Amino acid sequence: MRIALSSMDGMTGVLLLLLYHTCLGLDVTAPPSQTALFKSRVVLPCTFRVNAPPINPQFLAIIWSFETKELLRFDNKEKVVSDDGVSLDEQAARQGNASLTIYNVAIANHGTYKCLVIYSPDRTSRDIRLNVQATPMVKIHKMGLHKYEKNQVDCSITGFFPKESLIVTWLRNDIKIQGGSNMGLLQIGADGTFRVNSSIILTPDQIKDRPSIICQVEHVSLQKPIQDGFLVTYKVAPKVQLTSSSTEDGNEYLYVCEARGFSPEPLSINWLVDGKMANLSRGSEDGLFNKEIYYRVNIKEGNVSERISCNIQHEALNSPVTKTLEVQGYNKCKPHCHLGLVVLISLLVSSLVFIGYILFIRKRKHSKHFQMSHIHEELVRGNEEKVNLYCMASKCPEKVDVTWMITVQEQKLIIIPESPANKDEEAGPLISHEYTVKTDQTEDSGLHNTITVLSFNPTISSHKNTEVKCKLQCGGRCEERTLNFSFSYKKPSVKGPIDLSLDDSGNVLCSLTLENFSPRNVQMKWNCGVGINHELPSTEDIKKNQDHTFQCNSTCRIPKDFFIDPGSKVRVTWTHGSLDQPGSQELSLKDFPWRPEMGDIIVPPLVHNGEAKLRCVIRGYFPDNLEVKWLRREAGKPDLYELPSSSDRYKIPVLEVIQESDKTYTCTASLIVSVLLKTEHKSEFICRVTRPSLETPLERRTGELTVTGIPTVTLKQNGNTLTAEISHFYPEEITVTWSRTKEKSQPPNNFEKYEEKDYSITPESDGTFTVISSIIHKKSHMPHMTNKDKLYKITVEHDSLKKTFEKIFLKGKDHFEDVTEKHIKVEPDQAEMSNSEAVVQHEGEETQTLVQPHKNSNDKKKNEKKNKKPKK
Incomplete structure (x- = not known):
């Protein structure tokens, strides 16, 4: 397999992210094994969960390997390239689904796969054993058997995998045959599947009374045994x-x-x-x-x-x-041979009496050896059917008199070829104008050979049940043969339903095949529309089979615009001489194979007072007549209501539709939500797809939504008092910590907790919470300390924060000075993760800082804060 691997530079970038990312905990889940059928599509499940969702793609990497070979690598800087039979859904991977899809499973895919998930700095892997199975095909070699001898019967079992667990059983009239069977050498094919032959020796007693002989096969890939068999027939030489x-x-x-x-x-x-x-x-x-x-x-x-x-x-x-x-x-004869002919004629005339006498003697002698064949039937199929009936005679000492008799609708008719002397007036009228008789006679050594042919065009009305007799007279002997002839048209059989495909222009190609009909003349018509009243041009390809019957493939190209109306239908009709009324097939949009497939709804982080765009991708449908609706269920209520296309809080953009290379359509349905905690928390959105081809609508649900509120931090000072107002946050659990150093010269990491003067938490009307916390700078009584020697730090921790919020202040003479950047080194990657910035201004003034959501907060700290009241 050929999968693009990440470069060393990309890997270095990932490792740098890992160095700065706090340990959060990672749980990867995958089954120990998975079974797939040969040439099928299989998904190797691998899901992961972090203890503090949602997942931050910057710290995510997924690596799939097979045995010792790396198949696929995905991280934030490397796009997955899967052009060799495997793929990974990038959007699903960012939601915790790292499953690998393998297309057209081969025997070579049998083995152990490893799903490795890295979520900095954790890494966890799971092994999955893929067991590939190929179902066998069984074919017994049917044959006639010698009735009084031992016979060997062979059975081929092909295309199976694995080679173990194959059981071959021979049955006689559904009862197992004990002994006599033999398994051949196991062979492996180019595709990796196995094949083997099994044979059995049958005795005359075992094939007595023409029993059924069955070769039965059991295999791990089969839910029940499969078999092939035949009824015993005996060999008779022709x-x-x-x-x-x-x-x-x-x-x-x-x-x-x-x-x-x-x-x-x-x-x-x-x-x-x-x-x-x-x-x-x-x-x-x-x-x-x-x-x-x-x-x-x-x-x-x-x-x-x-x-x-x-x-x-x-x-x-x-x-x-x-x-x-x-x-x-x-x-x-050439001109110079005429003289010889005259001499020869003279000799013949002079000896006529003698020759006549000899012929008379020979006639009586050889008439005993006169032979007559059966009537042979030859049916010539074409635009019109034609029947040729042959009858032959040999070893007749004189020319043979030929009479054909045919009984049509209980009326006996005499067909007189060349000799009117054969006419039998009492047998029936002459109808030689409807039938053609040709008789050829040759002579060899005084004996005559005759072949006579009766030809006619049969009709169902006249020749459904017809008796034909050929009467040949040789001297005093008369031979007669009879043939019961029955003619009927062969009705066309339909090969499957109407076949559908799309051409390069996106039009629909409809085709239908009629098989095994005769005569050749058949008419096929295509109609389309709501009333099926629009006739469309078509092309017919008629071929002759080996048995002289015909098959016809009719193809019609229907513009895609015909199918925009949901009531449109397609109908093909055919007429043939064998049918009392036209045959037909019909299909509507619900019969189209191009049905929409919905992906999961992609939900971004929902932040109070923010805007979120929900997306759902629908693929593989045709034509482009899809209807998408968004519905909403309020928290704690069962009822659904449809969202309008545009309102103050919800907007539904126009569908983003593209046409794929296979001419099917893909669209992205979006819903833009103005997020409010009070209305959207624990609510649910539903994307519903309706289409004429669907009996029931398709749906995808978001499940209960979780909305977070990002703290807005307001810092203000009043003399020696520094107050922090943290508002608009949710959930309620939050930690606000004040600390200070005893001396300015102490390192920043020597901060000690400093007791707040005041702390309060208040629920707001919009469902969020507000905390007010303040401290007072106490003047030092130590002569060597001044008001400028103290460093104060405030720390805010909350689930919605990207990282812990920290600010450090130096107490000036009459105000607090923000000295955060002097004491906390901010790396570039950390700067990207946090957009926080605060400056404490002079007394009575304030600055607000909105801290962006932290998609990866510390699991340990989160567990400590869980189910606790706000910490002072």
Whole structure:
């Protein structure tokens, strides 16, 4: 971590302050340990208290360290710089809160931290052990199992810390499996977390009846165990068939690779020519799966011989299964080959009878080997849906007659491809204009191969439940296949609520994603305003998924001015062919994530007859439509009343609002109070924030306030009498002491207490107190002493004083002379701490001195004065 450290000069300044600061007592509080989750935010609590608040920042220093490394240093001359994951609130530190915030907790943050607080001349530290925990993730590797063999199942546990207290349990139907499990080697990742694999060997008896197998993990970071599992399925290897057919013009081959009867479902089909894939998968009635994949090859001019292979990979196979066919090309006839054609035709004609006889024999023989495939379904998704139904036949000694039949809304329809001889008038009307049939037939060694394709655009109304039959006739044999086809649109699903963010101009970016819908055509609209009647422009990004469905992300930019009105709302609507009515989502200001966060009210020292400015910072809100009110509770009363924006005693300045780099707003709410002891002592102020996005207002309270009165010292003389009037002080406890030296030549520290002539204390109407104390100079009867030989000193001690008030006087012939500066050395730092100055003038005249509040009075003396009457 990189934190700015104070310079030696700054530290020297702090040490000088410590030398002149009286021991006041310091108490630091922190828990022995703290727990934080990996990548979270944590606060290490550390608070301190001095026996004589409020805290004077001039005598305060805070140092945080981790293990042996210093992380952060804060004192009155050094600003905290925290750009590497840690921070300290300076304002809170001046109020007694030295807590350290760590952002994005890492495993490296695990260890012991020290909070050292120096409040001159005391220093106290506390150690805090930060225990970082990372919750594990568990993933069992689901797989099909061999039914009659032993099987190993693996489970990965990743991202946990600490490594201790990890317990992995294997369950079968929620009952612990005894034995057979093994824990792998523990490994550590780049982020400091751990990972480990656990495996178990399952016997055939343990996987009988398809039980559930669960990997359960317990860890100190988890409140309850987590688990992952699966229901046992058995491995069944696929049966693979590869068929092909060319078009009539011979320019294209269509290959169909069919895998049937396998389990579990995941299966990979690859064409070895270029690896292109096109998948369609569906389940069968026996719980096993079928999968077809199509591949087209264009044949160029000239002799072409290319091996096309279909490669099947499945976990039930020990090695992949590969089926291979050849693509046979052809030569277009050149002009010089026509003579050869004539000769060839002559030979063919002369032997027609013989060939016909041979074909008849072969037809009867090979018709027994005639094969017909299932109907393969290919759904092509785009702006419009299209269905292609394929059916293939092979090893027929003559051309195959093709008939497609489709039952739509309980009406049987006959679709006649090219051959009208296949028409069956009793079966139903012809609707070939709505359907397209293309049949390709090729011949190889006297045997015919046929592929026929039925294509149409499906609709929900016509093809919700449809039966399709393909009838193929080869010689005297007839084969028929049936497919139950059901078509429906795929309705869009909504991916989460409307997502909100702020752009560089402070406008609101709204976006919503629709997923897994088909067909592609979808419309999305955005509206905003109080009546949601203002349509806004938007952009849509539509992408096609691997399963041929679509997803659409719609984004709309809404100017921030739209949200000033608390009734403003945002609505997005979408229409799609699968929906009976438009879908919609809506949000209002209360759904905005940018909610205000209030800090504590910062209260300066409250001095009678002075002015104080209370401040409260509100952060992280958007838009800028915050309402702040100040309320007051009188001492000893429960009721609150709202303060006006301006009055004789209270003023509420306009909010100080700034926009942060993340485009949210921060404001400072202030209250200026003309402090009177009688009204503000033990009263309470409340800062209340209201906003449309808040269900209940936010509040921060000052707690009962403490007001002090600073003594005003008036010194006056009348002949040999010196009188001190100390007024406007609170609380009542005060100490006034007179002392003198026997001789002028004696050092100043040889003062002896001198008895007052008069002492009285009087409560005033404003709640403060007044003390009058006087002494009389007695003439010496010693011949060697004169009236000028006596030094007199007055000392005033009170909680509100920065330092003890002292004045020294020399009794002149007819007046007292202030000689304080001659006998008390005032250091620069002390001069800054005390603005007191008094001069005793001639008889009948007086000087008033207002002594500033002392934020650090002596604890020992304070304890002596506590609960005592004024001392004479």
